[in-house]
Amino acid sequence: MARRRQSVTIKHVAADAGVSLQTVSRVINNEPNVRPAMKERVQASIDKLGYVPSIAAQRMSGSKSYLILALNDRERTIADWRAREGTDWVDQMLLGGMLKCAEHGYRLLIELVDTHNDHVERELSAALASVQPDGVILTPPHSDNPLIVNFLTKQRIPFVRIGSRGNGTGIPVSMDDEGSARMATEFLIAKGHGRIGFIAGSPEYNLSSWRTDGWRSAMRAANLSMDGLLASGDFTRASGEAAARLLLSGDNPPTAIIASNDQMALGCLAVADEMGLNIPSDLSLISFDNTPTVRFTQPALTAIDQPVADTASVAVELIMAAQKDEVPTERVKAVRGRLVERDSVGPAPS
Amino acid sequence: MARRRQSVTIKHVAADAGVSLQTVSRVINNEPNVRPAMKERVQASIDKLGYVPSIAAQRMSGSKSYLILALNDRERTIADWRAREGTDWVDQMLLGGMLKCAEHGYRLLIELVDTHNDHVERELSAALASVQPDGVILTPPHSDNPLIVNFLTKQRIPFVRIGSRGNGTGIPVSMDDEGSARMATEFLIAKGHGRIGFIAGSPEYNLSSWRTDGWRSAMRAANLSMDGLLASGDFTRASGEAAARLLLSGDNPPTAIIASNDQMALGCLAVADEMGLNIPSDLSLISFDNTPTVRFTQPALTAIDQPVADTASVAVELIMAAQKDEVPTERVKAVRGRLVERDSVGPAPS
DNA sequence: ATGAAAGCGCTAACAT
DNA sequence: ATGTTAGCGCTTTCAT
Numbered sequence: 163m164a165r166r167r168q169s170v171t172i173k174h175v176a177a178d179a180g181v182s183l184q185t186v187s188r189v190i191n192n193e194p195n196v197r198p199a200m201k202e203r204v205q206a207s208i209d210k211l212g213y214v215p216s217i218a219a220q221r222m223s224g225s226k227s228y229l230i231l232a233l234n235d236r237e238r239t240i241a242d243w244r245a246r247e248g249t250d251w252v253d254q255m256l257l258g259g260m261l262k263c264a265e266h267g268y269r270l271l272i273e274l275v276d277t278h279n280d281h282v283e284r285e286l287s288a289a290l291a292s293v294q295p296d297g298v299i300l301t302p303p304h305s306d307n308p309l310i311v312n313f314l315t316k317q318r319i320p321f322v323r324i325g326s327r328g329n330g331t332g333i334p335v336s337m338d339d340e341g342s343a344r345m346a347t348e349f350l351i352a353k354g355h356g357r358i359g360f361i362a363g364s365p366e367y368n369l370s371s372w373r374t375d376g377w378r379s380a381m382r383a384a385n386l387s388m389d390g391l392l393a394s395g396d397f398t399r400a401s402g403e404a405a406a407r408l409l410l411s412g413d414n415p416p417t418a419i420i421a422s423n424d425q426m427a428l429g430c431l432a433v434a435d436e437m438g439l440n441i442p443s444d445l446s447l448i449s450f451d452n453t454p455t456v457r458f459t460q461p462a463l464t465a466i467d468q469p470v471a472d473t474a475s476v477a478v479e480l481i482m483a484a485q486k487d488e489v490p491t492e493r494v495k496a497v498r499g500r501l502v503e504r505d506s507v508g509p510a511p512s
Numbered sequence: 513m514a515r516r517r518q519s520v521t522i523k524h525v526a527a528d529a530g531v532s533l534q535t536v537s538r539v540i541n542n543e544p545n546v547r548p549a550m551k552e553r554v555q556a557s558i559d560k561l562g563y564v565p566s567i568a569a570q571r572m573s574g575s576k577s578y579l580i581l582a583l584n585d586r587e588r589t590i591a592d593w594r595a596r597e598g599t600d601w602v603d604q605m606l607l608g609g610m611l612k613c614a615e616h617g618y619r620l621l622i623e624l625v626d627t628h629n630d631h632v633e634r635e636l637s638a639a640l641a642s643v644q645p646d647g648v649i650l651t652p653p654h655s656d657n658p659l660i661v662n663f664l665t666k667q668r669i670p671f672v673r674i675g676s677r678g679n680g681t682g683i684p685v686s687m688d689d690e691g692s693a694r695m696a697t698e699f700l701i702a703k704g705h706g707r708i709g710f711i712a713g714s715p716e717y718n719l720s721s722w723r724t725d726g727w728r729s730a731m732r733a734a735n736l737s738m739d740g741l742l743a744s745g746d747f748t749r750a751s752g753e754a755a756a757r758l759l760l761s762g763d764n765p766p767t768a769i770i771a772s773n774d775q776m777a778l779g780c781l782a783v784a785d786e787m788g789l790n791i792p793s794d795l796s797l798i799s800f801d802n803t804p805t806v807r808f809t810q811p812a813l814t815a816i817d818q819p820v821a822d823t824a825s826v827a828v829e830l831i832m833a834a835q836k837d838e839v840p841t842e843r844v845k846a847v848r849g850r851l852v853e854r855d856s857v858g859p860a861p862s
Numbered sequence: 863a864t865g866a867a868a869g870c871g872c873t874a875a876c877a878t
Numbered sequence: 879a880t881g882t883t884a885g886c887g888c889t890t891t892c893a894t
Contacts, residue, residue, distance in 0.1 A: 182881045214641035218571040219871035222886050243607040248598035248804035257593040291564035454598035458808035532865045569887035572870050
């Protein structure tokens with residue numbers, strides 16, 4: 163292997179412009195105390211030589227690494243990739259996060275970390291030592307994993323907690339799960355539904371209970387009974403089927419169901435089919451997440467869109483701000499989801 | 513911003529083990545000339561202190577950067593992400609490439625580059641200077657972009673060209689497009705089809721013509737006429753619709769169609785519906801790529817699976833080998849696709 | 863088989 | 879406003 167050295171370095175630029183390294187450095191980093199004329203001259207040399215700073219060298223001298231690490235749950239992410247069922251969480255993270263990074267000369271590095279591992283800290287520590295990122299983005303369920311949160315706090319590295327309400331350290335960015343669930347519930351109530359079932363997600367995710375809270379608060383506000391209308395799942399399709407079966411086999415079954423994610427909604431759909439219930443005339447269905455699959459089902463599902471891309475973009479912005487010692491103004495930044503209407507919701511049957 | 517320094521460095525390890533920096537370095541890099549006892553002692557200190565080398569520092573001193581850059585087409589990738597239609601090319605790249613990288617302490621960095629840009633070289637050059645990766649993975653259509661290929665060659669950086677037959681430099685890794693198309697065609701012939709239409713993809717991708725070649729060779733081998741059976745598209749759904757309309761409105765329309773990708777197959781499906789053709793009893797359909805969507809259509813599509821994950825994994829291996837001056841044994845490494853049977857192919861109508 | 867010294871490209875700290 | 883010096887953590891010489 164021929165050792166590859168940087169072809170054009172700060173030295174070349176300095177020589178070409180006839181200034182010191184430091185001045186070039188100041189221009190690169192947009193620091194004050196450089197006269198416009200000087201700045202222009204240096205910039206001209208930079209452009210002429212096509213100079214780009216080496217992030218390794220920048221990092222070495224104690225400045226930024228221009229690297230942001232996005233932590234995703236290993237098991238779940240790999241399972242989604244292998245299943246090839248269209249879950250596009252990582253893609254949306256890249257869409258929002260990577261593009262925002264690129265705007266500011268940063269790069270986003272995806273890292274998979276195992277939540278169910280006693281050695282998360284060791285794993286994380288290795289990743290941080292090796293990459294030395296300027297910030298870390300936590301996604302659920304990591305966002306509320308105390309081991310991870312505490313470790314990052316100790317490391318004094320800025321980190322954003324996506325989908326967390328963030329009691330404690332780190333910068334929380336919520337997707338307003340409660341509000342979204344409330345919105346979905348209210349939407350169904352407006353269509354005349356009174357018996358609205360809710361399938362909760364895995365308790366390992368805090369957002370599961372927030373979504374349930376949203377449903378509960380809307381039901382309560384409308385003075386509707388919740389008896390026999392709450393079932394619990396774990397985000398898998400199978401658990402959605404089981405929950406749907408439970409809800410629909412009761413004495414006074416729901417005329418509408420909200421599932422806490424798309425996979426569970428798919429389970430619902432299958433059970434409805436099996437029971438000869440037509441969607442949406444016999445049963446209305448709303449799912450959470452709005453991953454690609456829901457537009458290909460029969461019928462296409464009305465769903466709460468999780469603004470993952472926007473959220474990732476905001477997360478990157480918050481990290482860059484934290485780098486500059488800027489403290490976020492709002493306590494919890496929220497990027498709101500929206501309801502995407504398709505064909506799985508109808509008026510309540512009479 | 514508090515400057516974050518490495519907490520435990522090679523110095524700490526050296527001190528702890530009572531050896532020189534050099535010896536520690538040798539152990540880290542598995543170099544010869546270290547007595548087993550010594551190696552063990554150093555390793556013990558490394559484990560004890562939880563030491564992990566900083567890639568920035570490693571890179572600085574002229575060794576590997578442990579970074580591999582995967583180049584994807586910007587426009588197309590972003591469009592796919594935004595469309596949220598389940599195209600999971602990037603996910604599969606990550607699945608194969610990232611995991612393989614992780615096995616060897618490498619990291620995979622996704623980079624978007626605009627093919628239709630006169631300044632690709634400048635763009636690429638900036639990315640290389642900044643990241644200083646040990647190798648680059650090119651995906652179509654970059655794999656056959658002479659500007660990119662020539663530039664990387666000049667830079668003397670190992671690069672793999674996915675989906676290329678690689679005349680010239682770089683390490684080609686084919687997905688055997690021709691063989692796959694032949695396989696699909698032969699599969700239909702075995703089902704009794706004699707009029708098999710083919711919808712070609714965008715000529716910007718070399719693989720488009722290889723897929724067409726595969727169909728052609730199978731048709732020729734079976735002594736079947738190809739008159740009025742070849743239509744061209746550009747990988748978009750709309751182009752698939754247009755092509756299907758053309759093929760199916762002829763005097764002697766096909767009883768089966770192979771579309772060069774899933775999106776165009778979706779277009780076919782819509783046209784068939786519109787024309788009152790039942791799939792698979794009136795018309796059989798095979799698509800290419802096997803992205804998530806094709807299992808959710810009515811009926812689910814029989815498709816050629818592109819082994820993107822495996823290919824990415826092989827690509828990473830080849831780059832790591834090239835780092836060690838190992839030259840690949842085969843001229844073109846091929847990872848073969850397979851036919852995934854679903855419900856869109858039936859016997860030829862009588 | 864091990865160690866010491868030099869240097870990678872850049873920035874922080876300290877001059878001037 | 880600009881330049882000089884030192885040093886980041888590591889690997890490559892080059893000794894021993």
